[in-house]
Amino acid sequence: MIQDDELLHRAIKPKPQFWNTKTDTVSSALFKDSKGVSVDRNSNRTNEEIKLCFLNDFPDLKGEARLNSKPCREKRCRVIADPIENNEHHALILGSEKIELTKSQAKFLSRNCIVVVY
Numbered sequence: 001m002i003q004d005d006e007l008l009h010r011a012i013k014p015k016p017q018f019w020n021t022k023t024d025t026v027s028s029a030l031f032k033d034s035k036g037v038s039v040d041r042n043s044n045r046t047n048e049e050i051k052l053c054f055l056n057d058f059p060d061l062k063g064e065a066r067l068n069s070k071p072c073r074e075k076r077c078r079v080i081a082d083p084i085e086n087n088e089h090h091a092l093i094l095g096s097e098k099i100e101l102t103k104s105q106a107k108f109l110s111r112n113c114i115v116v117v118y
Contacts, residue, residue, distance in 0.1 A: 004070035
């Protein structure tokens with residue numbers, strides 16, 4: 001089970017729709033995905049280890065968004081472990097009723113994450 005204080009990391013691909021250029025923050029589009037929001041659990045790894053893993057999979061990344069799972073749950077999102085081949089740390093953020101987050105949930109997460117630019 002993913003604890004409330006566990007840090008989640010979302011890769012930010014170089015897509016213009018993921019950035020709010022006026023404020024240099026991420027847009028809610030970063031947290032909209034019909035298959036669920038793919039994140040990596042911290043799993044006692046350093047931020048540098050996570051960055052290297054992300055860049056290994058996606059060399060052109062713009063950065064990452066970090067947030068604890070507690071705000072996700074406070075906004076009625078489900079946070080579930082979802083290990084995949086070659087990534088035991090993979091998890092998903094899902095909507096409360098459907099897989100995809102609502103606009104409100106996505107906006108909330110975009111405003112409550114920490115953006116780290118690579």
